[in-house]
Amino acid sequence: MIGALWNTLQTAPDQGGGDPLFVFGLNWGVVLIVAVKVLVAFGVLLVATALMIWFERKVISDMQSRVGPNRAGPWGLLQTLADGTKLIFKEDLLPDRADIFVFKLAPYLSVIPAVLIFAVVPVGGTITLGTHTFELQVSDPPMGILFVLAMSGIAVYGVMLAGWSSGSKYPLLGSVRASAQVISYEAALGMSVVTVVLVSRSLSTRAIVAAQSNGFWHWNLIRLGFFPFIFFMIAITAELTRPPFDLTEAEQELVGGFHTEYSSIRFGLFFLAEFMNTITMSAVVVTLFFGGPNGPIPHAIPGATIYMPIVYFILKTVAFCFIYVWFRAALPRLRYDQLMDLGWKRLIPLTLAWLLMVASVLTWRWWGLVMLPVVVVSAVLLFRANHLGSGRSEEDAIIPVVGRRVTGAPRLTPVDAPHGGDA
Amino acid sequence: MLHTTLLLASTRPALPDILVFAASAAVILVGAVGVVTSRNPVHAALSLVMTLFGVAVLFIEQEADFLAAVQIIVYAGAIVVLFLFVIMFLGVDRSEDVEVEPLGGQRPLAYILLGITLAGILAMAATSHWVTGAHQVVGPIQGHITASSSSPSGEVAQLGKQLFTTYLFAFEATAALLVIAVVGAVVLARRPPVPQDSESERAEGKLSS
Incomplete structure (x- = not known):
């Protein structure tokens, strides 16, 4: 069995030569196909986002024993459409102290990356139309x-600039939190992606999917030993600032977070970007770890090679959308220091350790396991260092601490304290 | 794929190449002028992002996809975000007062240096290939480009191999430099050990009671 697992690591993947559509150069047919691909992807993504908002509200209502939206259309399906219409016709407010240009720009900076990510996700196999063969994917860059x-x-620019340009305190705090959070988790995210790239031996998304074909035991989820997937899920949830990492819009602390001052369609665009990101990132998880559109194809049914991959892709993506909603219903929001601890002290060392393990096993086969003691020893050292660092007071510090650490429960300072309570 | 880049000097570029180049050059120039002219530091940082994107498009046009992606991830995605972070945190997001010169005579010096640089660029453009400044770009560069680099992931493999063999010392030196910079930043940012927070108060309370 171990040998079989080893063989899955050794499969020679498709090197990702790009879309076969461009093999014969550019002509009007090619341009037309690309334009149609772009339009279809954009339209489908918008409709999917509307459905996702409805799905999230319905599922979360169900988990909280409520009914949820049930007025507009059958089962409230058209609720998002009604909300969107309301948002468009709402009065557009510009705060007095806002930086007008950046304030208007920020919502678009949020939406555009969300749309663009979907462009590189492989949705299905290849289709031949006349003389043109093309991939079901908007673009397949190397x-x-x-x-x-x-x-x-x-994507962090949208949130960051929205908070800054609003010219008030809560949005600024929200955006500072958001940018720190996204930068912190980007390292862990990148390193868990690198493990996938190492076994797939290509950066192209289609090649990554092709390397996972021939059965689910070839999926990166199993080939990489489950942990990179878990790290990736945590990092991507933080990157999306979705619950339980939604400190950027913690209602109890920051009113609405970065979008407090926004109303009307500008707010709507932030809302759209958030849900669109949830869908695209679910699709990315499916691509990286669950074989994308791969799955058993019943050749008895005509045309199954074309639409069955799409069906598999949609089913897997919807499953992950459901998991994100589940996270939101089940998990309480983290405190900010817990968030940073998780990101820097746990997730980054863990992804680094797993990356070392994967790389050494790929290089030396089973001799690569000599990396295991190295990883364990450094983990013990790191844990010890963290433990020593957290228990140390200011008096016995070698260099004075940066900033101020609040240890233990906050102390009530008497009003007539000799040094004045400025803490 | 590869030969189009190599033969750029000898053949006329195709129409899509010219269009992409013109569009991205316009983006780069508008961004660069914006960085210099805007009074508000946040606007300047945004213009810088615009320039970086334009350069990334040019990289893709030259089929250096990996470089383009790294440019966006590292520069636009991390470094300028940190710039903005600092600008927002320190509250320097107001228009700078440009009337007071902290350094005397810097403006004439800047004009002189600008003149020298411009003259250098023009001289180079007059005597060599106008895009890269190299005297000729036909043929492989120092034999590093092999047949395997024509496949998309070959580019990354080549880059990695060079980085960890030929340029290993530079790579390690950069890593050491970054660590030193981080340690230096921590040392510079630390507060003077003045008793001002709750812990020292607690110690005093213990003494007095």
Whole structure:
């Protein structure tokens, strides 16, 4: 069995030569196909987002023993449409102290990366139409998965600038939290993606999917030993600032977070971007760890090779959308220091350790397990260092601490305290 | 794929190449001018992002996809975000007062240096290939590009191999430099050990009671 697992690591994957559509150069047919692909992907993504909002509200209502939206359309399906219409016709407010240009720009900076990520996700196999063969994927660049990382890094601009340009305190606090959080989790996210790239030997999303074909035991979820998937899920949830990591819009502390000052369709765009990101990131998880559109194809049914991959892809993606909603219903929000501890002290060392293990096993086969003691020893050292660091008071510090640490329960300072309670 | 880049000097570029180049050049220039002219630091940082995106598009146009992705991830996604973070945190997001010069005579010096740089660029453009500044770009560069680099992931493999063999020392030196910078930042940012927070108060309370 172990030998079989080893063989799954050794499969020679498709090197991702790009979309076969461009093999014969550009002509009007090619341009038309690309335009249709872009339009269809955009339309489907918008409809899917509307459905996702309805889905999330319905599922969360069910988990909380409520009914949820049930007025507009059958089962409240058209509720999102009604909400969208309301948002468009609402009065558009511009705060007095806002930086007008950036304030208007920020919602678009949020939406555009969310749309663009979907462009590199392989949705199905290839189709031949006349003389043109093309992939069911808007674009298949050689650095596909890096494009996803780049866009998820860019997405922070929308939140950050929205908070800053509003010219008031709560949005600014929300956006500072958001940018720190996203930057912190990007490292862990990147390193768990690198493990996938190592076994797939390509950065192209289609090649990553092709490397996972021929049965579910070839999925990166199993080939990489489950942990990179768990790390990726945690990091991506934090990156999306979805619950339980939604400190950027913690209602109890920050009113609405970065979008407090927004109303009308500008607020609607933030809302749209958030749910669109949930869908696209579910699709990315499916691509990286669950074989994307791969699945058993019944050849008896005509045309099954074309639509069955799409069906598998949609089913897997919906499953992950459901998991995100489940997270939201089940998990309480983290405190900010817990969030940073999880990101820096646990997730980054763990992903680094797993990356070392995967790389050494790929290089030296079973001799690669000599990396295990190295990882264990460094983990023990790190744990010890953390433990020593957290228990240390200011008096016995070698260098004075940066900032101020609040240890233990907050103390009530008497009003006539000699040094004045400025803490 | 590869030969289109290599033969760029000798053949006329195709129409899509020219369009992409013109569009991204316009984006780069508008962004660069914006960085210099905008009074508000946040607007300047945003213009910088615009320039970085334009350069990334140019990289893709030259089929250096990996470089383009790294450019966006590292520069636009991390470094400028940190700039903005600092600008927002320190509250320097107001228009700078440009009337007071902290450094005397810097403006004439800047004009002189600008003149020298411009003259250098023009001289190079006049005597060599105008895009890269190299005297010729036909043929492989120092034999590093092999047949395997024509496959998409070959580019990354080549880069990694070079980084960990030929340029290992530079790579390690950069890593050491970054660690030193981080330690230096922590040392510079630490507070002077003045008793001002709750822990020292608690110690005093213990003494007095």
